[in-house]
Amino acid sequence: AQKVTQAQTEISVVEKEDVTLDCVYETRDTTYYLFWYKQPPSGELVFLIRRNSFDEQNEISGRYSWNFQKSTSSFNFTITASQVVDSAVYFCALSEANFGNEKLTFGTGTRLTIIP
Amino acid sequence: DAGVIQSPRHEVTEMGQEVTLRCKPISGHDYLFWYRQTMMRGLELLIYFNNNVPIDDSGMPEDRFSAKMPNASFSTLKIQPSEPRDSAVYFCASSFLGTVYYNEQFFGPGTRLTVL
Numbered sequence: 001a002q003k004v005t006q007a008q009t010e011i012s013v014v015e016k017e018d019v020t021l022d023c024v025y026e027t028r029d030t031t032y033y034l035f036w037y038k039q040p041p042s043g044e045l046v047f048l049i050r051r052n053s054f055d056e057q058n059e060i061s062g063r064y065s066w067n068f069q070k071s072t073s074s075f076n077f078t079i080t081a082s083q084v085v086d087s088a089v090y091f092c093a094l095s096e097a098n099f100g101n102e103k104l105t106f107g108t109g110t111r112l113t114i115i116p
Numbered sequence: 117d118a119g120v121i122q123s124p125r126h127e128v129t130e131m132g133q134e135v136t137l138r139c140k141p142i143s144g145h146d147y148l149f150w151y152r153q154t155m156m157r158g159l160e161l162l163i164y165f166n167n168n169v170p171i172d173d174s175g176m177p178e179d180r181f182s183a184k185m186p187n188a189s190f191s192t193l194k195i196q197p198s199e200p201r202d203s204a205v206y207f208c209a210s211s212f213l214g215t216v217y218y219n220e221q222f223f224g225p226g227t228r229l230t231v232l
Contacts (some may be wrong), residue, residue: 037223045207045223091159102147102211103172104221106159 002027004094006107013082014115021077021110023092029053034068034075035093035104045091051075079112087114118142121223122208130231134196137227140189141210149221150183150193151207159207165191166213198231205229 003026013019025034036048051068059066063080079086088115092107121140129135141148149164163173168185176183180199185191195202205228209221 035220041204043228044225045209046220047220050220102166102213103161103164105161108158112167 002029002032002094002096002105004092004105004107006090006092006110008110009108010111012113012115015084016081018078018080019082019112021079021090021092021112023075023077023107025073025075025092026093027094027096029096031096033095035095036066036075036077037091037093037106038088038090039091039109040071048077048090082112082113082114084116087112120208120222122206122211122224122227124227125225126130126230128232129198130232131199132197133231134194135198135202135229135231137193137195137206137208137229139191139193139208139224141191141208142212142222143189145212145222146188147213147221148185148191149209149211150191151209151223151231153205153207153226154203162193169216195229198229200230200231203229 005024006023011019032052032053038046038048049066056068056070065078067076089109089111091109093104095104125139146167150162151159152162153159160175162175163183164171165185168188181194181195185225205226208224210221211221
């Protein structure tokens with residue numbers, strides 16, 4: 001069975017600080033995909049990144065970066081120089097990479113508050 | 117593209133009434149997903165379709181819930197009769213089975229359902 005754990009329920013940081021959101025996953029599959037979604041106060045879910053299990057290279061997109069480590073089954077998300085607009089709930093998710101089973105398993109989310 | 121469209125955005129109904137939520141996926145997408153989000157249970161996958169055919173409905177809570185996809189551009193989620201514990205935000209998402217965009221699900225804005 002697949003499982004995604006986001007142990008940090010809520011995080012608050014002062015604007016311009018760096019913050020890391022943790023994600024630990026469990027799966028028996030050797031091929032899988034990991035995702036991060038952002039849910040701002042307006043409520044919609046916004047796709048941030050997809051990473052497949054064969055690609056352990058870290059990725060950077062502007063102030064966002066992701067650290068994927070298969071050895072620890074973690075896919076952590078770092079926001080550098082945080083801004084108030086980063087305040088949102090962030091979800092980590094996992095799916096198998098098998099055709100016919102495209103279900104996403106979500107973590108419980110981390111509510112990030114950036115204090116001005 | 118207009119993105120995933122859901123209607124209504126808000127629905128308030130009384131216990132025992134029938135509720136129908138609607139979703140129009142992104143044109144060309146061949147997967148459609150229905151999720152429910154609550155504070156207690158987080159984001160749960162209820163059911164998903166591939167090419168209008170239900171693939172996995174194991175997340176549908178009980179017989180009061182039903183979902184249909186009569187064509188590639190429309191799906192409904194019906195609750196009959198509704199109960200207060202059905203109060204949640206219901207999201208529809210769609211995706212395209214392609215190598216590059218594998219399982220990148222695009223979410224609609226959600227329908228906030230309140231059952232009194």
